[in-house]
Amino acid sequence: MTSEEPGGRLDLRFALGSDGRTALVRREHRFPFHFTTPLYLDGNMPGMAFVYVQNPTGGVFGGDRLELSVAADAGAAVHVTTTSATKVYRTEGEGAVQRVSLAVGTGAFVEYIPEPLIPQAGSRYEQDVAAVVDEEGALLIAETLAPGRVAHGEAFAYDRLLLRTAVRTPEADVCAETVLLEPTKGRPDRRGLLGEFPYLSTLLAVAPGRDSAALADALDDAVRDLGFALGAAGTLPREQGALVRVLARSSPAVTAALAAAWQAARMFLLGHAPPRRRK
Amino acid sequence: MLHVRAVLGRLDEARYSGRTVERLPIHSSEAAKARMRRRTDAGTDVAIELPRGTYLQHGAVLADDGKRIVVVERTPEEAAVVSFSPALDREELLGAAVCLGHAFGNQHVPLDVAAGEVRVPVTTSREVVLATIRSLDLPDVEVRFDSVPLALARPAGIAAHGEKPMTAGFLGGLQLADSALPIGRFVHSNGLEALLQDDAAAGEETIADIVRVFVTECVAPLDGVVLAHAHRATDAGSVERLVELDLLLETFKTTPAARLASTSCGHRLVALAPLLVDSPTVAELSRLVAGRRTPGNLAVVDGAVACALGVDREAAVLIELRGAAAGLFSAAVRLGRLSALRAQGALRGLEPPLHAAAAEALRAPIDLLRAAAPELEIYALRHRRADARLFMT
Numbered sequence: 001m002t003s004e005e006p007g008g009r010l011d012l013r014f015a016l017g018s019d020g021r022t023a024l025v026r027r028e029h030r031f032p033f034h035f036t037t038p039l040y041l042d043g044n045m046p047g048m049a050f051v052y053v054q055n056p057t058g059g060v061f062g063g064d065r066l067e068l069s070v071a072a073d074a075g076a077a078v079h080v081t082t083t084s085a086t087k088v089y090r091t092e093g094e095g096a097v098q099r100v101s102l103a104v105g106t107g108a109f110v111e112y113i114p115e116p117l118i119p120q121a122g123s124r125y126e127q128d129v130a131a132v133v134d135e136e137g138a139l140l141i142a143e144t145l146a147p148g149r150v151a152h153g154e155a156f157a158y159d160r161l162l163l164r165t166a167v168r169t170p171e172a173d174v175c176a177e178t179v180l181l182e183p184t185k186g187r188p189d190r191r192g193l194l195g196e197f198p199y200l201s202t203l204l205a206v207a208p209g210r211d212s213a214a215l216a217d218a219l220d221d222a223v224r225d226l227g228f229a230l231g232a233a234g235t236l237p238r239e240q241g242a243l244v245r246v247l248a249r250s251s252p253a254v255t256a257a258l259a260a261a262w263q264a265a266r267m268f269l270l271g272h273a274p275p276r277r278r279k
Numbered sequence: 280m281l282h283v284r285a286v287l288g289r290l291d292e293a294r295y296s297g298r299t300v301e302r303l304p305i306h307s308s309e310a311a312k313a314r315m316r317r318r319t320d321a322g323t324d325v326a327i328e329l330p331r332g333t334y335l336q337h338g339a340v341l342a343d344d345g346k347r348i349v350v351v352e353r354t355p356e357e358a359a360v361v362s363f364s365p366a367l368d369r370e371e372l373l374g375a376a377v378c379l380g381h382a383f384g385n386q387h388v389p390l391d392v393a394a395g396e397v398r399v400p401v402t403t404s405r406e407v408v409l410a411t412i413r414s415l416d417l418p419d420v421e422v423r424f425d426s427v428p429l430a431l432a433r434p435a436g437i438a439a440h441g442e443k444p445m446t447a448g449f450l451g452g453l454q455l456a457d458s459a460l461p462i463g464r465f466v467h468s469n470g471l472e473a474l475l476q477d478d479a480a481a482g483e484e485t486i487a488d489i490v491r492v493f494v495t496e497c498v499a500p501l502d503g504v505v506l507a508h509a510h511r512a513t514d515a516g517s518v519e520r521l522v523e524l525d526l527l528l529e530t531f532k533t534t535p536a537a538r539l540a541s542t543s544c545g546h547r548l549v550a551l552a553p554l555l556v557d558s559p560t561v562a563e564l565s566r567l568v569a570g571r572r573t574p575g576n577l578a579v580v581d582g583a584v585a586c587a588l589g590v591d592r593e594a595a596v597l598i599e600l601r602g603a604a605a606g607l608f609s610a611a612v613r614l615g616r617l618s619a620l621r622a623q624g625a626l627r628g629l630e631p632p633l634h635a636a637a638a639e640a641l642r643a644p645i646d647l648l649r650a651a652a653p654e655l656e657i658y659a660l661r662h663r664r665a666d667a668r669l670f671m672t
Contacts, residue, residue, distance in 0.1 A: 166530075173530040178649035180500075191485055192474075192492035195654040202653075216535075224661060232660030234534045243533050245657050 007065025007097075008033050014049055016075040016108075022049040025073075032057045033068070044272040048077035048109070055086070060098065060125065062091020071103040072110045074134075081277060082114040085146070088123040088158070095124025095160065102129070104137035109270070113262065115279075116144040116199075116251065121157035129165040131206070133174070138207040138269050141165065142258055146251060147188070147198035155198055156183040167206050167240075174206055174240040197230060197247035199254035205265045206241040215268050216242035222264035229257035280324045281349065283341040290338040290350050302352040303341065307389070307400065307430035310335045310353075319349055337431035355426040358391075359399040359408045364419030375417045382411055391429055400429050451588030454555070455581065456598045458609070462547040462577075464602060467540040468610035468670035469493060470659030475616050477658070486617055487625045490607045492652050494629070495636045498603040501531055501650035502541070502578035503596050503640030509582025510592045518563045522572070524645075525579045531648055532576070536659035536672040543671075545577035548584060556587035596637045604629055610670060 010033040013026035024038050034056055038049035053068065060066065072078045088096060104110045112129075119125055133139050143163065147155040159182070166176040181188045188194050205215060216235045219242050223231030231246035244261040248254035266274045288295065301319040309315065313329045325341070335351045342349040361379065363372055376397070383390055383399055391398040401408055405424055412422055454460060471489065475481055481489075505528045512520035532538040549565045561583050568575035578599065585595035608626055611617040617625070659672055 173526070175533050176530045176648070177533055177651070178531075178647070179651040180649050186495075190488055190492050191481075192489040192652045192655040193496060197654070200653055220660070220664065224664075230654070230657055232657045234536070234660045234663070237529050237532060237538060245653050245660070247653055247657060 007067060008055075009067045009069075010035060010053060011067075011069045012051065012080075013071045013073070014038075014076045014078045015073040016047070016077075019047075021047040022072070022076040022078060024049065024051075033066070039278075041277065042079075042275040044275070045077060045270065048079060050079045050081075050277070052081055052083045053114075054083045059087035059089050060096040061089050062096055062124065063094045064096040064098070066096070066098040067101075068098070069101045069103075070110065070112070072105055072108040072137075074105040075107045076105065077109040079111040079113070079277075081112075083279065085115045086117050088117065088119040088125040090120055090122035091124055092122075095126060097126045098128070100127070100129040102131040102139065102141070104131065104133040104139045106134045107136045108134070109138050111140045111262075113140065113142040113258075114144075116146045116254075118146045118149065119158035119161050120149055121154050123158045124160045125158070126162045127164065129163075131165075131167045133167060133169055133206050133208060135169075136209055138205070138210070139167065140262065140265055141167075141204045141206075142201065142262065144201040144254055144258060145199070150198075150251070156181075156188050159184060165204065167204065169208055169240070172238070174208075174238065175204070175236045175243070177202075177204075194247060197249055199248045199251060201246045201248075201254045201258040201261075203244040203246075203258060203261045203265065204236070204241065205244070205269070206236065207269055208240050210241070210269070212236065212239045212241055215265070218264050218268045219244045219261055222260045223257055226257055226260060228253045231257055231261070233261070280326055281342055283325060283327045283349070284329065286329070286333060286335070287340045287343055290340055290348075292340075295340060295343070295348055298343070299347045301347055301349045303349055304354045305335050305351050307353060307356060307428075308402075310351075310430055310433075323349065325349060334433040336433060337428065353428040353431055356429050357401045357405075358425060358427050358429055359401060359405070359412065360423050360425050360427065361397040361399065361412065362395065362421045363417075364421075367419060371418055375415075375420065378415045378417060379412070382415055386411075389430055391431075398427055398429060448585075448589035448591060448594065451555075452585070452590040452594050452598055455585060455588065455590065455595075456602060458605070460548075460551075462544045462551065464544055464606050465609055466670055467536075467544075467606065467672045468614075468662075469536065469540060469607065469672055470655040470657070470662060471607050471610050472614060472668060472670045473658035473662040473665055474655065475611070475614055476665070481616070483617055483621050483625060486608070486611045487628065489655065490604050490625070491629060491632055493607060493655060494600050494604050495632055497650040497652045497655070499596075499600055499636035499640045500643065501528070501648050502576075502603075503600055503637065504643045504645065504648055505576070506578040506582040506585075506599050507592050507596055507641050507643075508645050509579045510586045510595050513558070513560050513583040513586035516560050518560055518567070521560070521564050521579055521583060522567060525573045525576050527645070527648070528576045528578060529574045531650060534656055534660055536662065537650075537656075538574075540672050541576045541578070542574055545575040545580040548577065549575055549580045552580070552584050552587075556584060558583075558587035561587050593637065593641060596640050597633065600633050600637055600640075601626075604633065614669065 009030040011028040015025045017023045034054040036052040041050045042048045161181045163179045167174040212235045219233035229248040233244040246257040301321045303319045337353040339351040549568045567573045608622040
């Protein structure tokens with residue numbers, strides 16, 4: 001695929017129905033994206049729509065241009081995840097690019113918690129997540145990064161990984177983060193960077209109008225004494241939410257640490273724990 | 280005699296249409312001169328006295344009495360015109376162009392690029408120019424000698440040559456880098472204290488690795504880049520741009536520790552700035568920070584103050600990066616984990632990466648700010664709730 005051809009696209013819009021259920025009101029998708037019809041999995045929040053994004057090609061290839069867009073209108077509640085880890089394959093030519101845009105309407109609640117990203121040997125990948133959160137909306141974004149195909153003895157063998165996340169409200173920027181890892185130029189497992197922990201997970205909880213210091217404390221309590229992972233949380237700029245970072249030595253450990261943070265964010269923002277997701 | 284003290288505009292501006300044009304020939308090698316006396320083609324005697332740093336480009340309007348204007352004209356000069364074969368691929372072309380640019384740049388010969396050709400002024404002799412080009416062994420190049428107008432606009436990259444004494448800003452730079460500058464740089468360990476508490480075995484080598492990661496992965500690609508842009512904005516007198524940069528930088532300070540270290544030092548430097556420099560731009564920035572109209576991050580304030588002190592952009596970025604490295608080493612010394620002597624050696628050892636990181640920061644576009652050192656960041660976050668601590672972060 002060259003950059004002139006149209007890339008993969010998935011465009012989903014959700015609205016709160018009069019029955020209190022969040023319904024999918026617009027969809028547009030183009031190869032290779034697939035998605036499940038909304039499932040309603042949360043007994044504590046029966047109207048919340050859960051959508052699983054699938055990429056039946058099994059991963060992201062060099063030259064791929066993927067675009068995922070999720071909009072939740074006022075009051076809607078949406079959870080978006082992927083069915084399995086996103087593998088980024090070796091490429092000789094252009095790297096792969098994925099853009100994700102998230103729009104959280106007034107009073108809406110959106111979770112974007114995909115499975116880990118696994119950049120394989122010789123891969124190049126660029127990801128751009130841009131989100132807008134309206135008044136009284138709340139957004140959770142998680143990103144989990146694996147060092148590569150560990151079962152194949154592969155760690156930090158990818159060429160280049162650029163992960164950008166930017167969140168704003170309609171009035172102003174909230175926070176921005178850019179991680180650039182180029183193992184050929186400097187190993188990511190240097191002390192201070194990832195150190196002895198090859199797995200990294202970040203959870204951003206953006207909730208304008210909520211007590212960000214209390215949110216940060218709740219998240220910090222959930223991850224600081226896990227033992228199997230090194231984690232901590234703190235407030236975001238301008239009291240707009242909190243950020244959690246977790247480092248771990250294994251995939252199950254990082255997943256469990258992220259789950260602990262997710263549960264704490266849910267408890268704080270909604271008053272109840274997340275349901276079990278079916279994978 | 281006509282006195283010229285400023286460049287008024289350019290010949291192609293609409294306001295000059297219909298004027299009678301008197302041409303003032305200025306050789307490319309004289310275009311950066313601030314004072315000279317010349318005659319126009321109509322015989323008018325012109326005394327030029329311009330602010331330092333002005334460049335007399337082709338078409339610059341120097342005088343206008345409503346009927347006649349005096350315009351700079353670049354007369355043709357002898358040059359070697361180098362053209363590359365269209366058969367070269369991108370990589371070969373890039374290699375050849377960089378080699379050529381490097382070879383003549385090294386000799387301080389300004390090059391022009393026009394119509395896909397490189398023009399090399401013959402400042403010595405044809406033979407010397409030819410020998411230089413041949414020695415590069417470039418693939419498929421053609422060289423001809425021609426008489427062409429050169430350096431119509433200011434050549435890139437040599438703008439500052441010879442405009443300032445070499446030591447301008449040197450003492451100002453020392454003052455900014457001095458540990459006696461009371462801005463509270465040394466009360467922050469940016470996560471190092473908590474990390475060392477957790478890792479009793481970490482010695483000099485580990486500490487140096489961490490400092491290097493902190494400077495090259497966090498400070499340089501974020502604060503370093505913003506500082507360079509703030510320096511530029513101050514040079515242009517734009518407080519609006521400084522505020523924009525300050526707000527942008529704040530969004531990238533995603534942890535309370537990073538924000539605290541940056542703004543507490545920034546606030547103290549900006550409050551001190553009026554004693555150091557007499558700059559309306561810095562004074563206005565100081566007022567906005569004091570009135571909480573802008574966050575007052577250190578990189579923005581540092582860039583503005585450095586510019587006003589006459590410290591050039593490259594030196595200003597290096598001072599900031601070196602300051603960040605020195606601060607962490609000093610923290611390690613005060614935590615009893617590194618001897619003060621070894622710290623000095625380790626700081627010297629970081630010179631090559633500091634230079635490389637500064638060069639990258641000076642080139643980086645403002646839309647690719649980045650900073651990430653997750654392990655150090657997590658320790659900085661944990662530090663906040665630690666029981667016993669020496670440093671603020």
